[in-house]
Amino acid sequence: PKTKEETCTMFRSPLEIAKLMQKTGAGFCFDFGHASASARQLGLPCIDFVREIIKLEPSHFHICGGFMSNYMDSHLSLFKGDYPLKEFKAMIPDDGWVTLETPQNIPDQKKEYEFMKL
Numbered sequence: 001p002k003t004k005e006e007t008c009t010m011f012r013s014p015l016e017i018a019k020l021m022q023k024t025g026a027g028f029c030f031d032f033g034h035a036s037a038s039a040r041q042l043g044l045p046c047i048d049f050v051r052e053i054i055k056l057e058p059s060h061f062h063i064c065g066g067f068m069s070n071y072m073d074s075h076l077s078l079f080k081g082d083y084p085l086k087e088f089k090a091m092i093p094d095d096g097w098v099t100l101e102t103p104q105n106i107p108d109q110k111k112e113y114e115f116m117k118l
Helices: 014-024 032-042 044-053 085-088 105-114
Strands: 029-030 060-063 098-100
Touching: 014 044, 029 032, 029 044, 029 085, 032 060, 060 085, 085 105
Parallel strands: 029 060, 060 098
Antiparallel strands: none
16 A cells, blocks of 8 residues: 555545535535545544535445555455445435446456445
8 A cells, every 4th residue: 555645635625525516516426435545644534534525415426345544445346345335335325326446347246236236
């Protein structure tokens, strides 16, 4: 994994995202892996950080597996790593659009799809 200094990202805090949305009138795609990495970079508890961003009502969601200790997302299978996937999944609205950002592996993808069914 890269160091915190090598992975600083833009528009990672709820305030930065809200300002961008207000200026542009655009919605946004919420990426659980990116948010987990941003929480790590900022030294904040992941679930609390994610909940704050979810309050901005994203229009789309990206999800993958990965490790909470990483400063960048890994795009692993949902079942690899230690992301709190049940909590993440519970934050997605019933009508939410979701993209699985996971490796192309048909047996794993079938299990991931079954897990993600809302």
